[in-house]
Amino acid sequence: MRQKWKEVMQYIYHSLFDEPLHQIDDFHLEEISDSSKNVSEGNSNSSWKTQSADFLENDKQQIYSVTSLNLEYMKSIYNSMINSDIEVREFLLNARNRQYHAFIMYIDGMVNNTLLNQHILKPLMLKNMANSYNGSQNQVISEVVSNNITVRKVKKFNISEYILSCLLPQNSVKKVSYFHEIIEGINAGNCALFVDSINIAFCIEAKGFEQRSLEKPNNEMVVRGEQVAFTENLRTNTSLLRRYVNNENLIIENMNVGTLSKTPCAVCYLKNVTNDDLVAEVKYRINNLKIDYIISSGTLEQLIQDNNNISLPQMISTERPDKAVNYLFEGRVIIIVNGSPFVLVAPGILSDFLSSPEDLNVKHQYANLFRGLRYIAVFLTLALPGIYMAITNFHQELIPTELLFAIVASRESVPFPIFFELLVMEMAFELIREASIRVPNPVGPTLGIVGALILGQAAVQASIVSPILIIIVSVTAICSFTIPDISLSIHVRIIRFVYLILGAIGGFLGLAITLTFHLIVLFSMKSFGVSYVEPQIYPSTFGKGLFLSPLWKQEKRSPYLKTKRPLEEDKISMNWKFSKGDTHGS
Amino acid sequence: MDRSLTKLTKIEAVCFVVIIAVNHIILNQPHKVLSSIGSSSLLNTIYVSLIALIYVIVILKLFRNFFHSDIIDISEFVAGAPLKIAVGLLVLFYLILTVATSLRNFSDILYLTYYRFNHVIFILSFFLLLASISNFFGESAILKTNVIITLIVFISLGLNFALSIGNMIPQKIFPLLGFGFTNTFISGLTNLTAFNGLYLLYFIFPFLSEPKDYRKISFISVGITSALLFVSTACLLLSLPYNISDNTTAPIFTLIAHSRFSVFFQHSESLYVFTWILTMISYLNISILIAIRCLKKITKSSTGKVFIFPVSILIFIISCILQNQIRVQQFEDFLYQYCAPILFLFFPVILSIANKKYKKAKMLNNDTT
Numbered sequence: 001m002r003q004k005w006k007e008v009m010q011y012i013y014h015s016l017f018d019e020p021l022h023q024i025d026d027f028h029l030e031e032i033s034d035s036s037k038n039v040s041e042g043n044s045n046s047s048w049k050t051q052s053a054d055f056l057e058n059d060k061q062q063i064y065s066v067t068s069l070n071l072e073y074m075k076s077i078y079n080s081m082i083n084s085d086i087e088v089r090e091f092l093l094n095a096r097n098r099q100y101h102a103f104i105m106y107i108d109g110m111v112n113n114t115l116l117n118q119h120i121l122k123p124l125m126l127k128n129m130a131n132s133y134n135g136s137q138n139q140v141i142s143e144v145v146s147n148n149i150t151v152r153k154v155k156k157f158n159i160s161e162y163i164l165s166c167l168l169p170q171n172s173v174k175k176v177s178y179f180h181e182i183i184e185g186i187n188a189g190n191c192a193l194f195v196d197s198i199n200i201a202f203c204i205e206a207k208g209f210e211q212r213s214l215e216k217p218n219n220e221m222v223v224r225g226e227q228v229a230f231t232e233n234l235r236t237n238t239s240l241l242r243r244y245v246n247n248e249n250l251i252i253e254n255m256n257v258g259t260l261s262k263t264p265c266a267v268c269y270l271k272n273v274t275n276d277d278l279v280a281e282v283k284y285r286i287n288n289l290k291i292d293y294i295i296s297s298g299t300l301e302q303l304i305q306d307n308n309n310i311s312l313p314q315m316i317s318t319e320r321p322d323k324a325v326n327y328l329f330e331g332r333v334i335i336i337v338n339g340s341p342f343v344l345v346a347p348g349i350l351s352d353f354l355s356s357p358e359d360l361n362v363k364h365q366y367a368n369l370f371r372g373l374r375y376i377a378v379f380l381t382l383a384l385p386g387i388y389m390a391i392t393n394f395h396q397e398l399i400p401t402e403l404l405f406a407i408v409a410s411r412e413s414v415p416f417p418i419f420f421e422l423l424v425m426e427m428a429f430e431l432i433r434e435a436s437i438r439v440p441n442p443v444g445p446t447l448g449i450v451g452a453l454i455l456g457q458a459a460v461q462a463s464i465v466s467p468i469l470i471i472i473v474s475v476t477a478i479c480s481f482t483i484p485d486i487s488l489s490i491h492v493r494i495i496r497f498v499y500l501i502l503g504a505i506g507g508f509l510g511l512a513i514t515l516t517f518h519l520i521v522l523f524s525m526k527s528f529g530v531s532y533v534e535p536q537i538y539p540s541t542f543g544k545g546l547f548l549s550p551l552w553k554q555e556k557r558s559p560y561l562k563t564k565r566p567l568e569e570d571k572i573s574m575n576w577k578f579s580k581g582d583t584h585g586s
Numbered sequence: 587m588d589r590s591l592t593k594l595t596k597i598e599a600v601c602f603v604v605i606i607a608v609n610h611i612i613l614n615q616p617h618k619v620l621s622s623i624g625s626s627s628l629l630n631t632i633y634v635s636l637i638a639l640i641y642v643i644v645i646l647k648l649f650r651n652f653f654h655s656d657i658i659d660i661s662e663f664v665a666g667a668p669l670k671i672a673v674g675l676l677v678l679f680y681l682i683l684t685v686a687t688s689l690r691n692f693s694d695i696l697y698l699t700y701y702r703f704n705h706v707i708f709i710l711s712f713f714l715l716l717a718s719i720s721n722f723f724g725e726s727a728i729l730k731t732n733v734i735i736t737l738i739v740f741i742s743l744g745l746n747f748a749l750s751i752g753n754m755i756p757q758k759i760f761p762l763l764g765f766g767f768t769n770t771f772i773s774g775l776t777n778l779t780a781f782n783g784l785y786l787l788y789f790i791f792p793f794l795s796e797p798k799d800y801r802k803i804s805f806i807s808v809g810i811t812s813a814l815l816f817v818s819t820a821c822l823l824l825s826l827p828y829n830i831s832d833n834t835t836a837p838i839f840t841l842i843a844h845s846r847f848s849v850f851f852q853h854s855e856s857l858y859v860f861t862w863i864l865t866m867i868s869y870l871n872i873s874i875l876i877a878i879r880c881l882k883k884i885t886k887s888s889t890g891k892v893f894i895f896p897v898s899i900l901i902f903i904i905s906c907i908l909q910n911q912i913r914v915q916q917f918e919d920f921l922y923q924y925c926a927p928i929l930f931l932f933f934p935v936i937l938s939i940a941n942k943k944y945k946k947a948k949m950l951n952n953d954t955t
Contacts, residue, residue, distance in 0.1 A: 394700050395856035506712060507700060508856055512863035513716045519734060520720045520871075524727035534730060 061179045065199040067101045074105055074192075077183060085109055093124050093195055095162055101196040110189035112208025120191060120204055123167050160198045168193075172205035184262060211236070217319050219486070224361040229319045234264050234338035237321075241268055241334070244325040249273070255286055257300065257337075261293035264338040265300065273331045275562045281528055282333045282346055297340040304335075304346075306526050311494055313487035314527040316345035316352050323357045331563035347527035349560070351545050353485035354378065364548045371547060377479035381492045384476050385422050386503030386511050388469075392418050394507030406468075413463040419504040421465045425473045426500070430493070433477075530560050593795035598729050599803045600810065601736040602872060603790065606783030607811040608739055609869045612838060612862050613691055615780045616818040623774050626764025627819045630774045635812035638781040641930070642804045645787055648937035651944045653797045657788040657933055658883045660940045673936065674884040677785075678877055680929055682897070683921055684782070685873040686904035689713060691914045692866050693905070699839065699859070710905050717870040718898040721878065722891060728871045735868040742861040746838070747817050749845040754824035778930075779922040780815045784808070788933050789876060874898060 064070050071088065078086045085108040093102040104120065142153040164173060176182050177200050182192045185203035193202040214236070217229035230237045238252050249271040256262040265286060269279050285304040294300050297317060305314040318324055319342050324334050327345045335344040345352075354374050359367040391398050392407070399407065414421065432451040439447050459465045476496070483489040495518065502510030525532035544558055555569045572578045594602060619627045652660055658677070662670035693709040701709060720728055763770055787804055794800060818838060826841055842855040877897045878890035887893075908914045 391856075397853035398856050506709075508860040509696065509701070509709065509712060509863055512860055512867065513712060516731060516735070516864060516867045516871075517716060517720065519731040520723050520727045523730040524723040 063177055063179060063182070063194070063199050063201050065197055067103060067194055067196040070194045070201070071103055073179065074194075077179070078105075078186075089121070091121070091125050093163075093167075094127050095159060095167065096157070100159070102194060104191050104193050105186060106191040106206065107186060107189065110209045111191055111206040115206050115208060116191060119169055120193070120206065123169060124163075124193075159195065160200055163193075163195065163202065168202065168204065170204050170206075174203040175200050176203050184256075187262070188264070214240075220318060220320050220323070220357055220484070222356070222358040222361060225357060226320065226322045228321060230321060230324075230336075230341045230343055232339050232341055234266055234336055237336045237343065238266055238268070240321040241325060241328070244321055245270070245328060250328070253283070255283070257286060257289055258291055258293040261295070263294050266336040268328065268334040268336065270328055270331070273329065273557075273563050273565050274333060275331065275564065278331075278347070278528060278561070279333055282335065286335070294337065295339065297335070297337040297342045297344050300335065300337050301344055306528070310521060310525060311491045312350075312522070312525065312532070313353055313485060313491070314348055314525070314532070316348040316485075317342045317487070318345065318357075319343075320357050322360070326360060329568070331557050331561040331565075347530040347561075349527060349530060350522065350533050353488040354483070356484040359548065364550050368547045374482050374484070375546070377482040378488075378492060381476055381479040381483070382496050383499050383511065383515075384472060384479070385426060385496060386499030386514070388472050389419060389422060389500055389503040390507040390511055393504060407466070410466040410468055414466050415463070416465075418469075419500075421469050422472070422500060425459070425465055425469055426476070426497070429473055429477055534560075594729060594790070594793045595795060596799050596803060598733055599790055599794060599799070600806050601733045602729060602793070603783050603786045603803070603807040604810050604814075605732055605736055605865065605868050605872060606786065607780060607807075608736065608743075608814060608865055609688055610780055610782055611743075611814050611818045612739075612865060613688060613695075615777075615815065616822045616838065619774075619777050619780070619815075619819050620822055622765075622776070623769055624764035625759055625761055625823065626770040626774075627823050628759055628816065629762060629764075630770050630777055631780075631812070631816045631819050633771060634775065634777045634780065635808070635815070637775070637778060638784065638808050638812065639805075641781075642784065642787065642808050644934060645937075646801055646804060648934055648941060649791070649800070651941055652791070652937075653800075654791055656790070656792050657936065658880065659792075661936055664936055664940045664943060669936075671884055674880045676929065676932075677789075678880050678884075680785075680921075680925055681873055681877050681880070682900055682904065683917075683925070685870060686901045687908060687914055687918050687921060689866065689870065689901065690905040690908045691911065691918070692862070694911050694914065695839065696859070696863070700856070707906065710902060713867060713870055714898045714902050716867060717874050718894050720867075720871045721874050721894045725875055728868075728875055732868045732872060735864045739861050739865050742858055743814060743817065746842055746845070746858065747821055750821045750825045750841060753845070754820075756824060758824050776923055779926055781808070781811055782922070782926060783811065785929060785933075786876070789879070870901075874901075 061073070064073070071090070075081070075088070080086045080088065086105070087108045088103055088105050090101070090103040093100045102124065104116075106116070144151045160175060164175065174181075174185070176185070182201045182203055186192050189207035189209055191204045191206040193204060195202075211233050212231050214228050214231060216227045220229075228240070230240065241252070242250060247270070251269055251271050253267045255265050255267065257265050267279070267282055267286065282304070286300070289303055291303065294303070301315050301317065302308060307314065316327065324343050324345060328334055333346050335346065337344075354371065356370065356374075359371065362370075396404060411418075416424075432447065436444060436447050436451075456470055460467050460470060480489055480493055483492060499511060499514050502514045504510070506513065522533045523531070544554055544556075548554070552569070552573045555567055555571065555573070557563045557566055557568050559566070616627075619630060623630045652663075655663070658670055658674050661673040689710065690706075693706050693713070696709055697704070697706045720731075784807065787807070790803070791797060791800065794803070821841055822838065826844065839855055839859070842858050843853060845854075874894065874897050878893045881887070881893045881897070882890045908917055
């Protein structure tokens, strides 16, 4: 009966968690039956909880005071018999002329071997004056003699304190009492030290894995501006922020996401600027993720953004520290995920995705010119194919007569309807764009040539498409490349097909309906409590939203952020020019 | 006061009221003014604007004790639930009928000008489907979108006026009294229907984030509506020959079709039609929104989403019943000549009674204390 029950449970477990059947053993049985009960009750979240309970139980285990037990436990946790990169080094630790069994454990490739040998093993193993001293085991703090009776106040010898203060010349050593703490440390690239007779372990900072150095940004290039990008390492990224911010009010709070991956993330904000509610909301969302793992900031973004059904980006993603720091000073929150060279900024509103990092480095006149061009480009990318479709099918009177004749003449030999032509060309262009991202670098230019030839000359010569259509598709494509944010660019590329189809069905009626619906969706959106579009049409944000005012005039922080410091400049920021004591000007 | 309602800023509130007037102006209002009065149309628009202003002053005076309440709440205060339901249904009836006729009228214009190979039902369903879906996105999104659309329409109407200036013949305002004094100042009062959107002033209070702005919003709305009516009527009267403006279904469209933007772009009328479609969509969205609010109040329902599709379907059915433009015109005339005046006179009466009751209650309160 029990066997049959076990088989049933194995089947349910397999179908629920998609795991191989052989992993089920008696130990799991009780929990599995609970989980299946929960699922049958309609609680979808409970299966996850039961699954994670297994890990949590291991987390609660306290470290033993016997080294052999600790060693066995750690070896079983890390499957050291099959795991090739788990290293255990057993040795005798010398302290006060006594020897203790001890071992260190680390992951090969994640620690600095020189540091390990010179600054951890050497002081612990080798006998020297310090650890060979055979003085009193208990340190006398004070001694009083009265009536021939000596009263001594002594401090008992504490081996763990002694190791920490005398034998480990390391800047970052943590004493931990539970296995899950030491396991987290080892996973992060630290070295664990277990010593016999004490029920604590030492987590010693010894990270030394290979990582990318600071490089130029690859995706957000600027002409004038910093040429440094974030890297995959969390600490390097936080240090970059520290260097730029240079203020003690910068708070960098660490938190781990993922039950299995425990991916380190950092929430960064300026304590004296950022709205507390915003910080609390970001932390609340991150802390309440019930997920096994995250691998990048992109994953985290999808998990904490307000609305996943809409393809518009709701958080800014940047690889540039200067851009991130600018947002930080403005009163936003930055989220860094270990292993991802892109940091997230919350909240993100529409104009943020249309602004380039270059805008900060050039005069406002240039920035506004570029911004204006970008807005036109967004409009053309979205609507140009749809407008062409609507005009040629329904509203021909808009086309000047000469141009109309030219279009008709160019389409004479084309057998397909305009909608089909346009759809085929847009699809072909999307395919080339997708392929160009995937192909190896040396093949890239070839693909460009083939694409240009096929899309351009050959298609026209074969009378598949008309020349005017090539111009429409090319202009749309060029315009789509001017959108600074990749997520927004993809959104626009998707939505342009909706404009195209409705333009073909209903002409300007279809376009107007799509535009209104698009506007309604935009106005209904929020990012971390901030309206997605509304701030840009507030008179109070003029000069910091769609277009920029001169830097000296940008006195206020964006009001929608409700920061603790509403002003970021004095009324007269260029004091040198207008100060009363100034005699240069007079 | 319902705290769950979306709050309007000043500009949103003005656009909320004005969009209805804009719709009437685009559809046929200036044409109606022109055909009934002739050359004294401009004088008449000034006259009806002044009357509308006086009416608004009266409303303001009557509303002074009822901040945070709309006409349905006030009706409940006056005579309890029966009057509240009666007023609510009256508003609903008027709203749905006006929207349905406007929609049918506009769809017919679109059908005649651009979509002859489609059925008009196709155009109607296009509009109503979007309006229904939009209402699911919430009031705030609709009201903010309305601001953008109203601004676009203002720009397009301003451009239309600017383009028509070259063709205007100022002498066309003579004879100054047009078809006569009676026509201009007595029967011309029917042109007050251009200010049809002002009935929203009876509902706007609970919407406002700052109730003290009510006065400003009312005056600005009347001002903008008057200006739009004046400009549109002036364009028609001074630019087009009388026989053309009198015999076309959409005179403003005809006017734009006759305007020359430049030598290169000779016909830009479809661009204007594009902006008018936007206006109609916004008007529909807002009308359904108000209808849902009314229904919510009458039924004391916590959510209005259940009413979206029934209201849309009702509008669709009424639009389909009005088979052609002549029927639409007849129905509109009936609606604006008989129903609208009843509504616009009935509400001040309710307000006056409410004020008396309020004063009585206040005095009673003072006596007891």
